[in-house]
Amino acid sequence: MTTIPIEYYLVLSAFMFITGVIGVLIRRNAIIVFMCIELMLNSANLSLVTFSSYMGNSIGQVFVFFVMTVAAAEAAIGLAIIIALFRNKMTLNIDEVNIMKW
Amino acid sequence: MITEFGKIFAFFTTAILFVIIVYIVSKIIRPARPTYEKLTTYECGENPQGSPWVKFNIRFYVIALIFLIFDVEVVLLLPWAMVYKEYGLLGFSIGAIFLILLGLGMAYEWRKGDLEWARPKPVPPVLKKTNLTKIELLPVEENVTP
Amino acid sequence: MENLKTLVDSLYLLKPEIAISCVLVLVIIMDLIMDKNKTFLPYVALTGFIITAFLVVEQYFFKTSITQNLQKLLVIDAVGAFFKLIVILASCLIVYFSLISKEVKEAFDRHGEYYALICGMVIGMFFMISSADLIMIYLSLELVSLSSYVLAGFTKNSLRNSEASLKYFVFGAMSSGIMLFGISIIFGLTGTTNLLAVKSVMAAGGNSLTFLFASILIFAGIGYKISAAPFHFWTPDVYEGAPITITAYLSIASKAAGFALLIRFITLGYVQQIDASGAWQLVAGSIDWKKFFTVISILTMTLGNFAALWQDNIKRMLAYSSIAHAGYLLLGVVVLTNQGLSAVILYFIVYAIMNLGAFLVVMLIANKIGSEEIDDYKGLGYATPFLGVCMAIFLISLTGLPPTAGFIGKLYLFTALIEAKMIPLAVIAIINSVVSLYYYIRVLKHMFLTRPQNEDLVINTSFAEYVIVLVLAVPVILFGIYFTPIVNLAKNSVALFLQ
Numbered sequence: 001m002t003t004i005p006i007e008y009y010l011v012l013s014a015f016m017f018i019t020g021v022i023g024v025l026i027r028r029n030a031i032i033v034f035m036c037i038e039l040m041l042n043s044a045n046l047s048l049v050t051f052s053s054y055m056g057n058s059i060g061q062v063f064v065f066f067v068m069t070v071a072a073a074e075a076a077i078g079l080a081i082i083i084a085l086f087r088n089k090m091t092l093n094i095d096e097v098n099i100m101k102w
Numbered sequence: 103m104i105t106e107f108g109k110i111f112a113f114f115t116t117a118i119l120f121v122i123i124v125y126i127v128s129k130i131i132r133p134a135r136p137t138y139e140k141l142t143t144y145e146c147g148e149n150p151q152g153s154p155w156v157k158f159n160i161r162f163y164v165i166a167l168i169f170l171i172f173d174v175e176v177v178l179l180l181p182w183a184m185v186y187k188e189y190g191l192l193g194f195s196i197g198a199i200f201l202i203l204l205g206l207g208m209a210y211e212w213r214k215g216d217l218e219w220a221r222p223k224p225v226p227p228v229l230k231k232t233n234l235t236k237i238e239l240l241p242v243e244e245n246v247t248p
Numbered sequence: 249m250e251n252l253k254t255l256v257d258s259l260y261l262l263k264p265e266i267a268i269s270c271v272l273v274l275v276i277i278m279d280l281i282m283d284k285n286k287t288f289l290p291y292v293a294l295t296g297f298i299i300t301a302f303l304v305v306e307q308y309f310f311k312t313s314i315t316q317n318l319q320k321l322l323v324i325d326a327v328g329a330f331f332k333l334i335v336i337l338a339s340c341l342i343v344y345f346s347l348i349s350k351e352v353k354e355a356f357d358r359h360g361e362y363y364a365l366i367c368g369m370v371i372g373m374f375f376m377i378s379s380a381d382l383i384m385i386y387l388s389l390e391l392v393s394l395s396s397y398v399l400a401g402f403t404k405n406s407l408r409n410s411e412a413s414l415k416y417f418v419f420g421a422m423s424s425g426i427m428l429f430g431i432s433i434i435f436g437l438t439g440t441t442n443l444l445a446v447k448s449v450m451a452a453g454g455n456s457l458t459f460l461f462a463s464i465l466i467f468a469g470i471g472y473k474i475s476a477a478p479f480h481f482w483t484p485d486v487y488e489g490a491p492i493t494i495t496a497y498l499s500i501a502s503k504a505a506g507f508a509l510l511i512r513f514i515t516l517g518y519v520q521q522i523d524a525s526g527a528w529q530l531v532a533g534s535i536d537w538k539k540f541f542t543v544i545s546i547l548t549m550t551l552g553n554f555a556a557l558w559q560d561n562i563k564r565m566l567a568y569s570s571i572a573h574a575g576y577l578l579l580g581v582v583v584l585t586n587q588g589l590s591a592v593i594l595y596f597i598v599y600a601i602m603n604l605g606a607f608l609v610v611m612l613i614a615n616k617i618g619s620e621e622i623d624d625y626k627g628l629g630y631a632t633p634f635l636g637v638c639m640a641i642f643l644i645s646l647t648g649l650p651p652t653a654g655f656i657g658k659l660y661l662f663t664a665l666i667e668a669k670m671i672p673l674a675v676i677a678i679i680n681s682v683v684s685l686y687y688y689i690r691v692l693k694h695m696f697l698t699r700p701q702n703e704d705l706v707i708n709t710s711f712a713e714y715v716i717v718l719v720l721a722v723p724v725i726l727f728g729i730y731f732t733p734i735v736n737l738a739k740n741s742v743a744l745f746l747q
Contacts, residue, residue, distance in 0.1 A: 066178075
């Protein structure tokens with residue numbers, strides 16, 4: 001019985017993070033952009049939990065609890081902003097949100 | 103000699119390749135003559151009304167949003183619930199303050215009417231006096247062939 | 249058990265934060281009870297802020313130079329107290345601005361949220377200013393950000409508002425995600441999130457390229473708050489789109505908190521010791537913050553100033569000017585000395601006054617003419633000489649010309665640079681100031697050198713407005729001539745800092 005090496009987790013976490021960043025940069029649907037942001041936060045969570053478990057140190061896991069709640073609050077506010085925008089503009093496409101120059 | 107994982111890998115590869123090959127072969131040899139009728143959602147029976155991509159009512163989002171907030175707070179309550187007995191009254195009051203603040207948030211939402219499920223006002227059916235003897239036929243669309 | 253006891257015993261260090269939390273709860277409860285009558289809500293918030301300001305002043309005189317408590321999550325010291333004071337005074341003024349702002353008045357039914365969210369921002373900024381732990385940094389940064397996302401889109405029926413809010417959210421969430429990833433790497437390398445512990449691990453030779461990378465990722469989060477150059481994209485749009493009171497608030501308070509956090513991050517995490525001449529010795533082999541900040545500040549200044557040249561909307565122009573000012577402020581951090589720090593503090597006093605003043609005049613004009621385009625300012629100087637002259641004072645001070653406080657601020661920044669033998673950087677900064685003269689003067693040209701388009705441009709300032717404009721305009725001139733008190737304040741704050 002061998003344990004899974006720490007590198008696997010870290011590579012997965014880095015991969016998730018990069019996916020999230022690229023998603024934020026190239027996707028145009030606001031909801032998908034939010035999902036990509038969540039992906040970024042969760043990749044950091046994954047690496048925190050990994051380090052925490054490999055070092056036998058609970059700080060990382062405590063941090064993950066906080067990050068989870070913050071992520072939920074962030075998602076809620078993001079959704080609320082989207083609803084407000086949608087009521088005004090009837091679109092979710094970020095490219096069409098361009099009264100002011102980007 | 104291949105390992106156990108290798109065998110499973112070979113199995114998966116074969117399965118995936120088989121599906122892909124079958125798809126490609128059938129694509130090549132089958133006849134393809136699409137007509138309008140064949141391309142409609144239900145080939146026989148009902149005519150579809152409107153697009154299936156309807157927008158959900160925005161109230162669902164509001165409810166989801168409120169749920170999201172209160173749901174995740176449990177993450178913070180759980181560690182507290184595990185240990186608060188060891189810390190006596192002080193430990194309890196710390197959690198209680200948190201819960202009171204959450205309750206305040208809930209009360210705020212309630213008071214502001216975000217928990218109301220604003221129903222559309224029911225419109226009672228109105229009977230119209232029409233000449234029943236005359237049956238109006240809806241204009242029938244002619245079969246359109248693309 | 250013992251841990252919890254010490255934690256509760258050190259709660260007295262958090263008096264301002266606790267006070268402001270009580271204000272928040274009070275505002276929400278009041279809003280709930282008195283559903284219809286909301287006129288007194290701002291006064292509740294204002295009273296709370298003033299009480300908090302006194303508690304902060306009390307904190308300023310704590311003689312202990314560095315008090316680490318609450319499980320080493322926070323640092324309470326004079327520099328922190330100074331930045332808290334800036335934040336809380338700006339909050340008081342913003343509440344006052346909100347009372348006279350037409351834009352905010354129109355969204356009357358949501359005033360409860362408005363003041364509660366400002367309180368939320370203040371709590372977040374207080375914790376941001378005194379945080380000494382990466383968890384605390386992340387949480388406080390998020391608290392500030394989340395509140396300000398909502399505030400930026402406060403008058404949500406205007407499209408410009410919700411657009412600003414969305415852009416702010418996307419950029420903010422992304423940079424905080426990047427910062428979080430950096431924090432997770434640092435945690436993995438050192439096994440702790442406390443900045444002092446991180447420093448000791450690093451000094452013991454745990455330094456590497458990964459560490460450098462993680463530090464830069466964390467800087468992304470902080471740089472976004474102070475709108476430093478590669479992370480500034482949100483600034484113009486959000487400043488233009490948000491309600492003007494919130495724009496002013498973001499440009500002062502949020503930036504002050506961001507700079508305090510940056511200074512804290514550097515001094516706690518990377519500075520090994522402060523030598524007799526006041527220079528900060530970095531931990532051996534750590535990231536070369538000096539070069540890094542030099543590049544960032546040159547980029548920020550130049551970009552801000554040159555982009556401001558082409559703006560037609562005055563809020564957008566002030567947004568770019570605030571980016572440029574972030575660049576000037578970074579100059580004080582570049583030198584990594586105590587002199588630099590005191591120059592930053594001095595500049596912040598001046599910057600807060602003059603920037604708030606400029607936004608105030610813009611708001612008063614927008615209340616009347618309903619426009620923020622520079623072209624619509626034609627002849628305003630003639631029609632309402634009082635506002636015109638005050639605007640001139642604020643803009644000249646923002647440029648940094650002699651009889652005003654802005655000059656003193658810049659003078660001390662450049663002196664700190666020259667003392668640290670960074671003459672080329674000082675020259676670049678001075679050239680930037682000259683460039684900035686053009687776009688500030690352009691507003692004045694429109695106000696004074698063109699004839700008014702129509703005659704009914706007279707803006708009647710009420711007594712309350714008159715007083716507040718004077719309260720901001722007089723110090724700008726006064727500190728420009730008699731600047732000893734603020735210089736002493738800045739030096740004292742630094743003297744109490746990290747000994």
